[in-house]
Amino acid sequence: MQNALMPNLLTKRAFLTPDRVAVYFDDKQLTFKELYNQSLNTAGKFQGRGIQKGQYVGVLLKNNLDTVVILFALQLLGVRAVILNNRLTSSELVWQLKDSQAASLITEGSFADKDLEIRDMLPTLPTLLKEQLDSLPTEIPDILEEINLEDVCTIMYTSGTTGNPKGVMQTYGNHWWSSVGSALNLGFIDTDCWLCSVPLFHISGYSILMRSVIYGMPVVLHESFDVEKTIQDFHSKRVTIMSVVGNMLTRIIEFLGEEPLPEYFRCFLLGGGPAPLPLLEACVAKNIPVFQTYGMTETSSQIVTLSPEYSISKLGSAGKPLFPSEVQIKLEDGQKAKEGEAGEIFVKGPNVTSGYLNRPGAMLDKVHDGWFSTGDIGYLDEEGFLYVIDRRSDLIISGGENVYPAEIEAVLLSHPDVMDAGVTSREDERWGQVPIAFIVQRDGRSTAEELEQFCLKRLAKYKVPKDFYFVEELPRNASNKLLRRMLGK
Amino acid sequence: MQNALMPNLLTKRAFLTPDRVAVYFDDKQLTFKELYNQSLNTAGKFQGRGIQKGQYVGVLLKNNLDTVVILFALQLLGVRAVILNNRLTSSELVWQLKDSQAASLITEGSFADKDLEIRDMLPTLPTLLKEQLDSLPTEIPDILEEINLEDVCTIMYTSGTTGNPKGVMQTYGNHWWSSVGSALNLGFIDTDCWLCSVPLFHISGYSILMRSVIYGMPVVLHESFDVEKTIQDFHSKRVTIMSVVGNMLTRIIEFLGEEPLPEYFRCFLLGGGPAPLPLLEACVAKNIPVFQTYGMTETSSQIVTLSPEYSISKLGSAGKPLFPSEVQIKLEDGQKAKEGEAGEIFVKGPNVTSGYLNRPGAMLDKVHDGWFSTGDIGYLDEEGFLYVIDRRSDLIISGGENVYPAEIEAVLLSHPDVMDAGVTSREDERWGQVPIAFIVQRDGRSTAEELEQFCLKRLAKYKVPKDFYFVEELPRNASNKLLRRMLGK
Numbered sequence: 014m015q016n017a018l019m020p021n022l023l024t025k026r027a028f029l030t031p032d033r034v035a036v037y038f039d040d041k042q043l044t045f046k047e048l049y050n051q052s053l054n055t056a057g058k059f060q061g062r063g064i065q066k067g068q069y070v071g072v073l074l075k076n077n078l079d080t081v082v083i084l085f086a087l088q089l090l091g092v093r094a095v096i097l098n099n100r101l102t103s104s105e106l107v108w109q110l111k112d113s114q115a116a117s118l119i120t121e122g123s124f125a126d127k128d129l130e131i132r133d134m135l136p137t138l139p140t141l142l143k144e145q146l147d148s149l150p151t152e153i154p155d156i157l158e159e160i161n162l163e164d165v166c167t168i169m170y171t172s173g174t175t176g177n178p179k180g181v182m183q184t185y186g187n188h189w190w191s192s193v194g195s196a197l198n199l200g201f202i203d204t205d206c207w208l209c210s211v212p213l214f215h216i217s218g219y220s221i222l223m224r225s226v227i228y229g230m231p232v233v234l235h236e237s238f239d240v241e242k243t244i245q246d247f248h249s250k251r252v253t254i255m256s257v258v259g260n261m262l263t264r265i266i267e268f269l270g271e272e273p274l275p276e277y278f279r280c281f282l283l284g285g286g287p288a289p290l291p292l293l294e295a296c297v298a299k300n301i302p303v304f305q306t307y308g309m310t311e312t313s314s315q316i317v318t319l320s321p322e323y324s325i326s327k328l329g330s331a332g333k334p335l336f337p338s339e340v341q342i343k344l345e346d347g348q349k350a351k352e353g354e355a356g357e358i359f360v361k362g363p364n365v366t367s368g369y370l371n372r373p374g375a376m377l378d379k380v381h382d383g384w385f386s387t388g389d390i391g392y393l394d395e396e397g398f399l400y401v402i403d404r405r406s407d408l409i410i411s412g413g414e415n416v417y418p419a420e421i422e423a424v425l426l427s428h429p430d431v432m433d434a435g436v437t438s439r440e441d442e443r444w445g446q447v448p449i450a451f452i453v454q455r456d457g458r459s460t461a462e463e464l465e466q467f468c469l470k471r472l473a474k475y476k477v478p479k480d481f482y483f484v485e486e487l488p489r490n491a492s493n494k495l496l497r498r499m500l501g502k
Numbered sequence: 503m504q505n506a507l508m509p510n511l512l513t514k515r516a517f518l519t520p521d522r523v524a525v526y527f528d529d530k531q532l533t534f535k536e537l538y539n540q541s542l543n544t545a546g547k548f549q550g551r552g553i554q555k556g557q558y559v560g561v562l563l564k565n566n567l568d569t570v571v572i573l574f575a576l577q578l579l580g581v582r583a584v585i586l587n588n589r590l591t592s593s594e595l596v597w598q599l600k601d602s603q604a605a606s607l608i609t610e611g612s613f614a615d616k617d618l619e620i621r622d623m624l625p626t627l628p629t630l631l632k633e634q635l636d637s638l639p640t641e642i643p644d645i646l647e648e649i650n651l652e653d654v655c656t657i658m659y660t661s662g663t664t665g666n667p668k669g670v671m672q673t674y675g676n677h678w679w680s681s682v683g684s685a686l687n688l689g690f691i692d693t694d695c696w697l698c699s700v701p702l703f704h705i706s707g708y709s710i711l712m713r714s715v716i717y718g719m720p721v722v723l724h725e726s727f728d729v730e731k732t733i734q735d736f737h738s739k740r741v742t743i744m745s746v747v748g749n750m751l752t753r754i755i756e757f758l759g760e761e762p763l764p765e766y767f768r769c770f771l772l773g774g775g776p777a778p779l780p781l782l783e784a785c786v787a788k789n790i791p792v793f794q795t796y797g798m799t800e801t802s803s804q805i806v807t808l809s810p811e812y813s814i815s816k817l818g819s820a821g822k823p824l825f826p827s828e829v830q831i832k833l834e835d836g837q838k839a840k841e842g843e844a845g846e847i848f849v850k851g852p853n854v855t856s857g858y859l860n861r862p863g864a865m866l867d868k869v870h871d872g873w874f875s876t877g878d879i880g881y882l883d884e885e886g887f888l889y890v891i892d893r894r895s896d897l898i899i900s901g902g903e904n905v906y907p908a909e910i911e912a913v914l915l916s917h918p919d920v921m922d923a924g925v926t927s928r929e930d931e932r933w934g935q936v937p938i939a940f941i942v943q944r945d946g947r948s949t950a951e952e953l954e955q956f957c958l959k960r961l962a963k964y965k966v967p968k969d970f971y972f973v974e975e976l977p978r979n980a981s982n983k984l985l986r987r988m989l990g991k
Contacts, residue, residue, distance in 0.1 A: 200691040
């Protein structure tokens with residue numbers, strides 16, 4: 014029998030458990046049957062606007078019930094959603110829409126300014142506002158009865174050392190195996206309910222939707238993180254699991270004070286970069302179950318997670334690879350590292366991306382002997398637990414968002430007064446890390462404020478350096494490679 | 503990335519959760535690490551006896567801790583286990599060993615008589631008693647680091663209308679998807695513990711071992727069903743799930759009387775043929791959670807199961823297909839049946855066998871448009887719930903064992919006094935169904951006792967007809983096909 018085919022996920026879920034709640038959002042909720050019916054209706058409207066199977070379609074939306082419907086409508090049609098980070102500037106968004114050859118853009122009224130600017134730059138790109146959907150005629154959509162696990166479901170862009178974002182292809186199989194791997198690790202019971210206040214445009218958020226439909230589990234969706242609303246919904250919706258990044262967890266712990274978590278609450282899934290040890294220790298002291306995880310867009314969410322029985326004895330470790338996946342540490346010469354020896358983290362498994370959109374070469378560079386190079390540094394202890402020492406040297410993680418120095422440097426270098434630029438990070442109590450810039454000026458002299466304004470027009474706010482340091486020269490090695498770690502040292 | 507490769511299941515499980523209990527048997531228990539180490543040791547002994555990757559090796563064992571070790575040792579080596587039903591006669595076993603071209607036979611002292619008879623008939627087949635293992639030297643085994651999901655893991659024989667048993671090939675992928683499909687339906691939590699007193703040589707038992715290693719879940723293994731020991735272990739081992747067939751459940755209900763099940767007990771998984779409605783009603787009345795299931799050797803255990811929320815409103819239904827699988831009813835002309843219309847049950851999914859060993863033609867006959875023909879009769883109601891009306895007309899299910907009339911008829915017809923023979927079933931309070939025979943004699947006259955003795959030498963006891971009726975002729979249709987349903991009518 015053909016292993017790669019499976020019933021369309023939402024169709025099957027709505028058939029299996031039509032009356033279970035799929036999503037809560039504010040005072041609204043949808044069962045799986047309602048979600049299916051609304052997604053089907055929306056798919057019919059999309060089809061009427063020429064959106065069809067196999068196309069890449071940009072999606073620029075906030076976390077909302079409508080967004081969930083739209084994302085599943087695209088799945089029903091077999092459309093590949095290019096899910097756009099809504100904090101990006103128009104020019105960043107246009108870059109991704111062009112790169113993915115998006116056939117349409119689906120967005121919403123609250124992004125009207127960006128939408129206008131995008132239309133300006135891409136006048137031929139059909140744009141559809143979600144607010145228009147009600148007035149559009151609907152067709153009987155041509156939905157995919159079966160999905161091929163090898164087909165691309167979503168595209169999410171990440172940047173690399175070169176500064177050019179690349180579209181990570183996430184197949185249905187990547188999402189499926191990620192969900193299954195997570196269930197085999199965390200368990201899954203029919204009373205589970207997952208709170209999602211991380212963005213749906215990140216794999217951390219989108220993967221919760223996939224688990225919802227694969228497990229038949231309700232998701233409590235928030236537009237963004239709000240600590241008070243979080244604790245309220247823990248009680249009113251009987252939340253059992255929540256995905257968090259470091260600063261969210263810190264604020265929850267502070268807000269809770271002496272108040273315990275409800276007893277049905279099972280765990281926090283903590284991702285988005287290395288967690289500070291004091292935070293983890295505070296959680297252990299308060300008996301708050303935290304699963305530290307390690308993952309990336311290219312692994313369709315977590316690939317390494319710390320199992321319940323080791324949350325104390327292996328504090329600070331990211332754990333072991335999920336059942337279907339594997340981890341290896343390699344030294345610079347390609348040899349396998351010994352126990353305790355630090356090197357580059359390589360991963361393998363059915364949740365690992367099949368490649369970057371339209372960039373087969375980029376994947377060839379990243380895969381060695383079937384192992385995917387993460388660029389991150391870590392080691393395995395004598396029992397095989399992974400300790401992530403550092404995300405790849407050039408990556409800054411600010412409030413759970415990936416920030417790539419090379420991308421910021423490229424913007425700074427486009428300023429006429431900037432001769433050379435280097436970006437690194439400093440620690441920040443709220444965001445974990447924030448980017449800072451080191452500038453070598455030409456004769457013309459811009460102020461830090463002028464450079465900041467220049468960046469704000471071209472980069473999402475979280476990428477704009479918090480400090481600008483003017484220096485005589487940047488540390489570079491013999492082959493003229495920028496040594497970012499030496500900046501400011 | 504290559505989807506078909508995965509870490510060796512037991513290796514990975516022992517790495518992930520070494521200290522969790524894998525199996526309880528009598529007063530012994532093994533953690534996953536211990537199970538791995540013992541299996542590795544046994545694999546080394548097997549290798550020393552020439553057992554190696556890719557071979558088919560017969561396994562004739564009782565439910566026992568050693569059996570679990572042996573079965574996983576074979577997995578570690580990448581050997582395909584031909585798992586033999588230990589109730590079969592020597593000549594039936596020899597037939598399967600020959601058919602599978604088994605390179606060796608692994609058995610135990612308690613089957614010494616059968617072993618002797620088998621050696622008599624297959625003098626060149628190397629046989630290994632499990633009691634010999636201790637004294638054998640062990641090698642460092644050449645274990646499979648990764649398994650290919652498309653590789654054959656086990657062979658289990660089933661008979662069909664022709665009377666010749668066929669070896670069902672169960673791949674690692676079939677077992678994996680079956681386990682995952684079951685977890686997505688029943689849920690899985692780290693306090694789960696599954697009681698297995700069904701035979702490991704059946705897919706109902708073997709699939710519990712696979713779930714154990716994939717979920718990281720302890721199995722309480724019993725040599726055979728014992729109602730008193732069952733209830734004891736529900737308490738002492740905190741059992742949460744148990745696989746049963748109808749008569750086991752009946753005896754448990756009777757034994758319990760007014761005593762409730764422990765509150766952590768989650769459910770009975772009821773398979774092995776249609777359950778009598780009064781039994782299901784008694785369970786509902788006593789608030790005993792029963793999941794009725796439908797499955798077969800060719801689907802590597804359950805493929806259709808009734809979800810918790812429908813156990814009362816859809817009493818008597820087998821439920822809906824597990825997430826990755828599909829069900830369809832087809833009429834004799836190949837058309838899809840309408841709601842409520844009975845026809846043949848067809849199934850599809852990654853848990854469905856890739857075929858019968860050395861019989862590609864047999865699979866071609868069974869698969870139409872990617873759908874596997876079960877031969878069973880049923881219908882889907884307006885909500886898509888499957889109701890199994892009858893297992894394929896020629897199949898008798900006696901105490902959970904499949905009995906094929908054609909196989910028994912072939913034995914009867916080999917008796918010099920028997921001119922024609924037809925086998926059907928009658929209801930039986932203990933076993934559900936038992937086979938009965940209708941005989942047209944030649945001139946020589948054998949008694950029922952003589953025919954019974956003749957069968958006992960050639961057929962497993964549960965296949966031997968309980969009654970013999972001597973008749974003038976058998977009901978046959980125009981094309982001379984035996985009408986088994988008309989026997990005795």
